[in-house]
Amino acid sequence: xxxxxxxxxxxxxxxxxxxxxxxxxxxxxxxxxxxxxxxxxxxxxxxxxxxxxxxxxxxxxxxxxxxxxxxxxxxxxxxxxxxxxxxxxxxxxxxxxxxxxxxxxxxxxxxxxxxxxxxxxxxxxxxxxxxxxxxxxxxxxxxxxxxxxxxxxxxxxxxxxxxxxxxxxxxxxxxxxxxxxxxxxxxxxxxxxxxxxxxxxxxxxxxxxxxxxxxxxxxxxxxxxxxxxxxxxxxxxxxxxxxxxxxxxxxxxxxxxxxxxxxxxxxxxxxxxxxxxxxxxxxxxxxxxxxxxxxxxxxxxxxxxxxxxxxxxxxxxxxxxxxxxxxxxxxxxxxxxxxxxxxxxxxxxxxxxxxxxxxxxxxxxxxxxxxxxxxxxxxxxxxxxxxxxxxxxxxxxxxxxxxxxxxxxxxxxxxxxxxxxxxxxxxxxxxxxxxxxxxxxxxxxxxxxxxxxxxxxxxxxxxxxxxxxxxxxxxxxxxxxxxxxxxxxxxxxxxxxxxxxxxxxxxxxxxxxxxxxxxxxxxxxxxxxxxxxxxxxxxxxxxxxxxxxxxxxxxxxxxxxxxxxxxxxxxxxxxxxxxxxxxxxxxxxxxxxxxxxxxxxxxxxxxxxxxxxxxxxxxxxxxxxxxxxxxxxxxxx
Amino acid sequence: xxxxxxxxxxxxxxxxxxxxxxxxxxxxxxxxxxxxxxxxxxxxxxxxxxxxxxxxxxxxxxxxxxxxxxxxxxxxxxxxxxxxxxxxxxxxxxxxxxxxxxxxxxxxxxxxxxxxxxxxxxxxxxxxxxxx
Numbered sequence: 052x053x054x055x056x057x058x059x060x061x062x063x064x065x066x067x068x069x070x071x072x073x074x075x076x077x078x079x080x081x082x083x084x085x086x087x088x089x090x091x092x093x094x095x096x097x098x099x100x101x102x103x104x105x106x107x108x109x110x111x112x113x114x115x116x117x118x119x120x121x122x123x124x125x126x127x128x129x130x131x132x133x134x135x136x137x138x139x140x141x142x143x144x145x146x147x148x149x150x151x152x153x154x155x156x157x158x159x160x161x162x163x164x165x166x167x168x169x170x171x172x173x174x175x176x177x178x179x180x181x182x183x184x185x186x187x188x189x190x191x192x193x194x195x196x197x198x199x200x201x202x203x204x205x206x207x208x209x210x211x212x213x214x215x216x217x218x219x220x221x222x223x224x225x226x227x228x229x230x231x232x233x234x235x236x237x238x239x240x241x242x243x244x245x246x247x248x249x250x251x252x253x254x255x256x257x258x259x260x261x262x263x264x265x266x267x268x269x270x271x272x273x274x275x276x277x278x279x280x281x282x283x284x285x286x287x288x289x290x291x292x293x294x295x296x297x298x299x300x301x302x303x304x305x306x307x308x309x310x311x312x313x314x315x316x317x318x319x320x321x322x323x324x325x326x327x328x329x330x331x332x333x334x335x336x337x338x339x340x341x342x343x344x345x346x347x348x349x350x351x352x353x354x355x356x357x358x359x360x361x362x363x364x365x366x367x368x369x370x371x372x373x374x375x376x377x378x379x380x381x382x383x384x385x386x387x388x389x390x391x392x393x394x395x396x397x398x399x400x401x402x403x404x405x406x407x408x409x410x411x412x413x414x415x416x417x418x419x420x421x422x423x424x425x426x427x428x429x430x431x432x433x434x435x436x437x438x439x440x441x442x443x444x445x446x447x448x449x450x451x452x453x454x455x456x457x458x459x460x461x462x463x464x465x466x467x468x469x470x471x472x473x474x475x476x477x478x479x480x481x482x483x484x485x486x487x488x489x490x491x492x493x494x495x496x497x498x499x500x501x502x503x504x505x506x507x508x509x510x511x512x513x514x515x516x517x518x519x520x521x522x523x524x525x526x527x528x529x530x531x532x533x534x535x536x537x538x539x540x541x542x543x544x545x546x547x548x549x550x551x552x553x554x555x556x557x558x559x560x561x562x563x564x565x566x567x568x569x570x571x572x573x574x575x576x577x578x579x580x581x582x583x584x585x586x587x588x589x590x591x592x593x594x595x596x597x598x599x600x601x602x603x604x605x606x607x608x609x610x611x612x613x614x615x616x617x618x619x620x621x622x623x624x625x626x627x628x629x630x631x632x633x634x635x636x637x638x639x640x641x642x643x644x645x646x647x648x649x650x651x652x653x654x655x656x657x658x659x660x661x662x663x664x665x666x667x668x669x670x671x672x673x674x675x676x677x678x679x680x681x682x683x684x685x686x687x688x
Numbered sequence: 689x690x691x692x693x694x695x696x697x698x699x700x701x702x703x704x705x706x707x708x709x710x711x712x713x714x715x716x717x718x719x720x721x722x723x724x725x726x727x728x729x730x731x732x733x734x735x736x737x738x739x740x741x742x743x744x745x746x747x748x749x750x751x752x753x754x755x756x757x758x759x760x761x762x763x764x765x766x767x768x769x770x771x772x773x774x775x776x777x778x779x780x781x782x783x784x785x786x787x788x789x790x791x792x793x794x795x796x797x798x799x800x801x802x803x804x805x806x807x808x809x810x811x812x813x814x815x816x817x818x819x820x
Binding site for chain 1: 699702705706709710712713714716717718719720721722738
């Protein structure tokens with residue numbers, strides 16, 4: 052019954068999405084009233100809400116006759132993780148995807164035309180087409196509402212890794228919102244090409260949506276890294292896994308897009324390079340979805356193989372072809388601008404954007420290379436993290452170098468390099484101090500130096516010229532990136548770990564911290580078995596640490612839950628790898644990870660800084676031109 | 689040089705730089721998946737590969753920080769040695785992927801073991817799995 056209602060909602064949503072696309076296209080081409088198109092957009096959202104709601108009701112009500120609940124629900128799962136199960140597997144996460152997409156459509160579509168610009172109907176038609184595709188995908192290839200017979204008495208619960216950390220409730224929705232928000236820049240880019248008309252208001256809309264999506268993506272990626280660190284138990288937060296790369300790729304191109312938009316704010320419309328970045332970012336979202344949801348590339352996060360792959364691949368290829376074709380066809384509409392002097396604001400920001408795209412190209416190559424090898428040689432292959440560290444990290448360091456110029460840049464003026472003296476000295480001093488005290492390696496040393504240089508430059512600029520919310524916003528974001536760089540360098544250069552088989556009473560040592568094995572307890576919990584190990588920490592840390600092993604019989608999976616004690620200088624990270632059946636000993640891994648918290652802090656600062664930059668300052672709005680047809684971009688842009 | 693030309697040149701330099709970094713980065717970081725039969729027939733012993741197959745029942749031994757087991761694909765079995773305790777990650781009769789090289793005696797020296805549970809690989813790391 053519930054399943055039928057959900058299926059009905061999906062089908063109606065598909066129809067509403069088709070109507071949305073067609074009605075907005077009609078508005079775009081014939082200039083008729085947009086009221087029916089808006090109604091269709093709302094109807095699409097209503098159906099997406101209904102579908103998600105029905106699945107949530109089925110999950111919470113343990114209705115195992117619904118396929119998705121039978122596969123991912125469980126009577127012993129706590130309520131919070133039952134609710135978050137909606138996005139714990141592929142089919143349900145597609146519903147969340149639909150919900151966010153329809154939400155974006157309503158937000159863009161219900162804006163008044165004088166604020167959303169004359170390209171709104173075109174953009175809405177594009178969003179409508181994307182919605183049609185994803186509704187069709189969910190309805191035909193990944194319907195979570197299919198009925199199960201006979202109805203099982205209980206389900207296995209979501210993947211245990213996804214019920215070990217509260218971040219599971221926030222990380223996927225944030226990431227999805229960030230991904231899907233990028234549909235708006237894509238739609239406006241396509242609209243510019245389709246209409247063959249450049250438009251100023253679109254720049255403001257695109258910038259606003261890119262900034263918001265970028266902030267959400269940044270938050271989502273940071274939370275994902277934190278989740279990986281706190282749950283996966285291998286001690287790291289980034290493994291260059293295809294799923295991680297899939298989230299990084301659109302982030303990189305969206306960063307480039309933001310910078311070209313800000314650099315070109317004086318130019319009246321979206322240029323070809325900007326349009327290519329706007330379309331490219333969303334296409335990378337689709338490519339990432341294809342890579343990680345189709346089983347094409349082996350990954351830690353791999354969802355099971357499904358008929359989704361071919362459909363997604365088809366849509367990606369079609370979109371790429373259409374975008375490229377339009378770009379070539381309309382090359383006149385979106386012509387570039389005159390080049391600026393080398394150290395002018397536009398040049399530096401464009402330069403940084405080019406480097407972001409270069410990093411994206413490197414990461415994309417590394418992620419797709421296994422597919423290429425398999426196609427050519429017929430062998431499965433994997434590209435190790437070494438590739439990304441060697442190829443992408445140096446370019447990222449050059450990005451930091453250019454980022455240090457940001458505080459010196461003002462519209463219409465070339466940067467005065469003399470202002471770089473203090474930051475450069477600070478960077479050299481940091482490198483000298485760190486280099487004298489330890490041997491972290493060239494890349495880490497460069498990251499420390501560049502981090503200090505960027506932060507000093509920002510501090511200097513802040514003292515000399517305080518600004519509005521927007522200026523504080525980008526400065527906070529830049530500071531966050533520099534802090535992440537320092538955190539990553541410190542944690543990858545100075546992490547020490549040991550792992551040993553211990554008997555009760557024995558201890559092991561890592562980086563000045565000793566851990567003595569006190570007890571090994573086996574606890575028979577209702578949802579399986581747990582082994583809890585109690586360690587007494589000596590040395591600088593002190594206190595106790597209780598890592599666990601949890602066994603989930605329904606999934607036949609053992610999860611090693613690390614115990615992390617965080618301090619100012621770093622974390623003491625303990626994991627149990629195994630335990631003797633009689634409780635006489637356990638294999639323990641002890642690691643000291645210095646300054647990892649800087650990564651979370653920096654990521655959070657970057658996301659919040661970007662959000663702050665989206666806020667329209669009232670004083671600015673008041674000074675904006677009151678003319679009704681152009682209440683323009685002054686605030687939003 | 690005209691501005692258009694110089695921009696094209698700059699773009700060319702960036703593309704060349706990226707290509708260089710990609711080519712250099714792929715040296716020694718690309719590993720192939722091989723089945724035990726393929727590894728057994730292979731003569732090059734220094735190539736780093738990922739060996740995937742079933743952990744042969746009855747072959748798993750752990751002592752003194754060394755884990756020994758055999759990985760098979762039904763026709764061939766390869767002896768694997770890993771300097772690490774891997775309790776809990778490997779189970780006999782289940783799929784696993786190990787990464788390392790084949791030594792002169794036909795023993796596979798692994799440094800990373802990935803056990804397959806159901807549909808998911810989970811890195812059970814011993815030193816090598818990724819930078820933090």
